[in-house]
Structures are given as C-alpha cells and as structure tokens.
Amino acid sequence: MYKLDLTKIEGHGEFPCPRCGTAISPDDANEEEYTILEPKVNKHGLTEIVIRCNKCTSIIHLTGFDLLQKLAD
Numbered sequence: 001m002y003k004l005d006l007t008k009i010e011g012h013g014e015f016p017c018p019r020c021g022t023a024i025s026p027d028d029a030n031e032e033e034y035t036i037l038e039p040k041v042n043k044h045g046l047t048e049i050v051i052r053c054n055k056c057t058s059i060i061h062l063t064g065f066d067l068l069q070k071l072a073d
Contacts, residue, residue, distance in 0.1 A: 001058075002061065004063070018058065020058070022034075024051070024053065031054070033053070033054055034051045035051060035052045036051050037051060046066075048065065049062045
C-alpha cells in the first residue's frame with residue numbers, strides 16, 4: 001500500500017505508480033491504467049481516493065484533495 005499527497009507532485013495530477021512506474025493520469029477515463037476502488041468524502045468534500053494500479057495491483061491512497069479544494073475556492 002502506498003500513500004501519495006497530490007499537493008506534493010508536479011504537473012496536472014499525473015504521476016508514476018510508486019511500485020512499477022506505470023503512468024497514472026486523471027485523464028484516463030476508461031480506467032485502463034488504474035481502477036478507482038473507493039472515494040472518501042466528508043461534509044467538506046473529497047478527502048481521499050483509493051486506487052489500484054492495473055499493471056502491478058498496488059493499492060495507492062491519493063490525498064491532498066482538501067487543500068486543492070481550498071485553493072480552488
């Protein structure tokens with residue numbers, strides 16, 4: 001299991017899988033490279049998304065959405 005804070009990566013949300021290096025991008029609408037397992041929300045909105053890399057089956061917890069939401073507001 002890996003944890004990745006999206007506020008600490010460069011670019012527009014794309015990053016390599018921490019285990020195998022597969023490019024994971026929010027533009028992958030067909031879930032070819034990864035599968036969304038569980039979005040986690042609270043009363044303020046999205047807090048975390050749990051995904052699985054489809055190449056190596058690593059579980060990745062994506063965090064940082066709360067700060068990104070504050071910056072968007």
